[in-house]
Amino acid sequence: MSGTALVRQTVVDLCVELSLRGYLAGTGGNIALRIDAERIAVTPSATDYLTMTAADVCVLRLADLAPLEGTKPPSVETGLHARVLHARPDVQCSIHTHQPIASACALLGQPLEVPDGPWRQSLGRSVPVVGYAPSGTSWLVARLARSLRPDTHAWLMLNHGVLCCGPSPEAAVQAVEDLETLACMHLRQRIAARAEVDATADPAQRDVFAWLDAELADAIHLATKNRPAP
Numbered sequence: 001m002s003g004t005a006l007v008r009q010t011v012v013d014l015c016v017e018l019s020l021r022g023y024l025a026g027t028g029g030n031i032a033l034r035i036d037a038e039r040i041a042v043t044p045s046a047t048d049y050l051t052m053t054a055a056d057v058c059v060l061r062l063a064d065l066a067p068l069e070g071t072k073p074p075s076v077e078t079g080l081h082a083r084v085l086h087a088r089p090d091v092q093c094s095i096h097t098h099q100p101i102a103s104a105c106a107l108l109g110q111p112l113e114v115p116d117g118p119w120r121q122s123l124g125r126s127v128p129v130v131g132y133a134p135s136g137t138s139w140l141v142a143r144l145a146r147s148l149r150p151d152t153h154a155w156l157m158l159n160h161g162v163l164c165c166g167p168s169p170e171a172a173v174q175a176v177e178d179l180e181t182l183a184c185m186h187l188r189q190r191i192a193a194r195a196e197v198d199a200t201a202d203p204a205q206r207d208v209f210a211w212l213d214a215e216l217a218d219a220i221h222l223a224t225k226n227r228p229a230p
């Protein structure tokens with residue numbers, strides 16, 4: 001198997017792994033993997049990741065995204081991945097997901113601080129918010145570009161999903177997983193803090209808070225419970 005074929009198969013394997021863990025669903029989300037200094041492999045657009053083959057994976061020139069191998073159109077978020085891989089030579093793999101809990105945090109529009117410990121290595125010191133722009137637009141790429149830092153490995157994309165990267169496919173998957181756990185912790189803390197506010201709120205507000213928190217707690221419970229074991 002040639003070097004390119006191996007990388008394309010690695011993209012397929014990553015998509016299957018992330019789908020089985022509940023981070024990619026259907027055709028949502030996408031992945032890019034650096035082949036060498038000039039070329040990247042990217043998931044094709046609108047393809048079910050559980051039936052995709054290595055031949056479906058697109059090989060593109062990083063400099064101008066010219067197609068080199070593959071017959072399917074590349075993911076609409078190719079520009080997003082290429083911007084990260086171009087700006088960060090240390091990054092080998094870039095993953096965009098609509099993973100359930102971190103995407104809920106992406107709706108809140110607040111950056112996540114990363115506590116001391118191993119998460120700092122996979123995620124960096126904080127997970128910034130990239131302002132909203134429609135999928136697949138140069139506007140979204142420009143917004144991400146403003147948030148690129150050498151020590152930032154994950155981003156919340158407002159009202160959309162997340163982007164994670166790493167120096168290897170394993171590190172990028174670890175960032176996806178750690179971000180989901182951090183997001184879950186953050187939402188649980190929000191619910192606990194809201195419960196304290198509840199105690200002093202007027203009864204009408206208290207009912208609304210209780211209802212919202214119960215809904216959020218149910219969503220976290222379901223998302224956590226339904227994810228298959230790694």
Ligand SMILES: [Zn+2]
Pocket residue numbers: 029096097098135160161
């Ligand atoms: Zn998306």
